Amino acid sequence: MGSKQPARREFLKSGAALAGGLTLGAATPALGQSPAGSQSHDQHPAPAMIKEGHDQIAYGERSKHVTSVRIAHGGRPSPDSWGLTFHVAAPLQDSVGVITPSSLHYMGTTRGSFLPDIDPQEHQLMIHGLVDRPLTFTVADLKRLPSVTRLHFIECAGNRSSRRAKTVQDTHGMTSCAEWTGVLLSTLLRECGLKGSATWFVAEGSEEIKGASSMPIAKAMDDCIVAYGMNGEAVRPQQGFPVRLMVPGFEGIFHTKWLRRIKVVDRYYMNYNDYGHLDRDPKVAALDYQIGPKSVITFPSGSQQLPGKGFYEISGLAWSGGGAIKLVEVSTDGGKRWNKAEFKSTPQRMAHARFGYMWNWDGQPTEILSRCTDEIGQVQPSREQIAKYWNRPYDQTFSVPGLDNSIQPWRIASDGSVTNGFA
Amino acid sequence: MALLRALALVLIAGATALAQSAGYGVGRTPTAAEIRAWDIAIGPGGEELPPGKGTVREGAQVYRAKGCAGCHGPNGTSGKAPTLKANRGKDAETWSRGRILPVRAPHATIVWDYINRGMPLNREGTLTPDEVYALTAYLLFINEVIAEDDVMDEKTLPKVKMPIGDDYAKLPDWKPRTPRLKGYFHQPR
The missing domain is CATH 3.90.420.10 (Oxidoreductase, molybdopterin-binding domain)
Structure with a gap:
């Protein structure tokens, strides 16, 4: 890629003569003043070029610097030893907005399944x-x-x-x-x-x-x-x-x-x-069908690192099988106080809603959490509350009956490292 | 007939119903034979089961001949694919015997349906109805659900008394815009 650069620079120079600073913009104002190749005097060197083959023109790819990928979920590899795809999880930690790119959308199959190659004319x-x-x-x-x-x-x-x-x-x-x-x-x-x-x-x-x-x-x-x-x-x-x-x-x-x-x-x-x-218990069966109101903070989240104290926008996703999300609250003190989060776009029925909350971290260890309420009044509970509902002790053996929509705690250490609050 | 129905709807629901209900005329009517060929979903009553039959002994042979043992183990256990035989016998409480299809299924027809649509891996749909009846009989027998000389066919299979009986939860009567479970973490109204 580097070898192509001089030719491209010549092109840019002649382009600059034709179109002036308008097309090149603020990133390359020094270009016309520097002799080609003498980058040491170049205050704002032009970035390296992405080689644009026909494939890249026909169907664009993301930057090679963006490396977010899906991973096999729950310890079973996909494809597995039979070549079956089972469960593949989306990289929510890198997500922005509410749409999951098609290439990163989570995948699940009935028992592990092969990917059928279907001719739409025949289907x-x-x-x-x-x-x-x-x-x-x-x-x-x-x-x-x-x-x-x-x-x-x-x-x-x-x-x-x-x-x-x-x-x-x-x-x-x-x-x-x-x-x-x-x-x-x-x-x-x-x-x-x-x-x-x-x-x-x-x-x-x-x-x-x-x-x-x-x-x-x-x-x-x-x-x-x-x-x-x-x-x-x-x-x-x-x-x-x-x-x-x-x-x-x-x-x-x-x-x-x-x-x-x-x-x-x-x-x-x-x-x-x-x-x-x-299920054996009708209550569990009822909780195993329609998705409950659920939210999670995607930034800062497990394995991420805050560089130091100061302002951060806490960002996350909320969704419910019962309708649109009506309210998201964020706590930055382990659940003592809850603050209303802001929606980044109008929540839609049965869709992810993106929320944010500006937080000024004082550098002390703490725990951050989010919880939501949907338009029919269903509330996202904590695991402790769920254990109490079922009249069971809340300890490490407790598993949420039905679909798990419990609150996810993220622990922030004084060094800014973020870990799973359940760990 | 279609015209009469359309007219009635116009009278009842007004002009907007016409666009939704009188039909766009898109799509093709499948033949009865096509429907029969496609319809592999066997309901609890077994109405869709094709004629055929199989015995436990035949099932044991098919199990070996079709390579089932390769993934599920020689006796339905210790293979790398899901276990087909419960560790605990019929005297054990059904839910404690594990999530094993021929044990926990509320209808024997589900066992038939699953083998028919999903097995063997990569050769789905190649078993004959008799082979599926035989394999179903074999799996029910090794889990002590039927006796060794019971014959499974389209009449006997839906009548097999499964160990779970009705000891499982019925689904809630789902309605739109309704909480999934009354009284479960809901805002006070």
Whole structure:
């Protein structure tokens, strides 16, 4: 790359003669004054160039200095020894805003799954069962129908913090948020005409295991989306290309990828995925279905380092399966006092909301936490409160029953190092 | 018929309902044979089960012949894939026997459905219905759910009495904009 620089500089010089300082901007005002190559007198040397091959023009890449990546989650490698992808966590510690880039969106599969390579021309979605008119849609058919575009998070049921977890990617990386575009499932079901006895539906993917889950028709008619778009382009293969089901606010496994079939039925169908979520206690079952209100501070978070005392914007994400986030509070003194955080954009229903809180760290050891409340009044509890609810001792053996939406504490040491408060 | 329904909806719900309910005419009607071929979701009643049958002894043979033992171990244990046989026998309380499909499943049809759609790894969909019935019989037998001479077919399989009985939680009746569990960390109203 370095060898290309002189030629490029010549080009820049002639460009400067044509366009003046306007195109080059403030970064290179000294360029015209320095002889080419004598960088020692150059107060503001031009940066090295990114070699722009055809690939880079056709589909842009991020800077090589940005190295944020996904990691295998929960100790099981992906791909595993069978070549199956299981669970891969998003690097929330580096996230900004509310959208997870498609390349960094967390990934989960039914039992570990291979990534199907589906030709969208061949793909079909069949809707049948308790309907007046069973119908099969091609992807092109779906794109003829009225579309919606909505921000929604997806979170895996296994997204829970532990004492061993170091970073927010370990503790919370199995959630992500994207902008999804597609047809409302209700639109498709109206095309087919639901019979009066329809109460549940089974959604099934076309990967090798054809993962299937049962869901209430009430959810289908409320806000499920058969999505073909994600963050402004086609849904990625890891996310279900060419079409996936979005079931906003329900745990991740319901968001059936590579969607090939919807079967309308009159009872809970107890598919393998459903069996995998059996609980004994009805209260736990209720807490194992729709995602509770949850928030986490992504900066400063585990394994990060504050350079010294002074002002920092504490930044984090909040989301709920119950609707939009209404309130986020941040504590910088281990939960004694709670301060209202600021939303960075208007919170959407079942979507990540970005919050911030300006904090002037005095350099003393402390613990920072966040908690949220959603639009239907559900509140994010601490693990201690949850243990009390279940009338169990709060010790290291305690595990949150149902989906874990408990408050995550981050400990700040006097040297500015940040560690997991559960450790 | 479609026209009558559309007219009725216009009368009931007004003109906006027309756009939503009268139909865009998009999509194709699948044939009955197509639906049958695609429909691999076996419900608790077993209505979708294809005709066929298998015995425990046949299942043990299929288990070896199809390479199941390679991942799940020679007797359903100690393989690198999930265990298929509970350590504890039928006298143990079901939930204590572990999350093992042929033990904890509330319906024997789930065992059939899963083998049929998901096994063997990389050769999914290659087992015949008889082979799936036989494997299901074998797995139910080694977990002491059925007797050695029981035959599994589309009639007997849905009737197998599973050890869990109804000792599992039913899902809540889900409604939009409703807390997931009443009284669980909710703002005072």
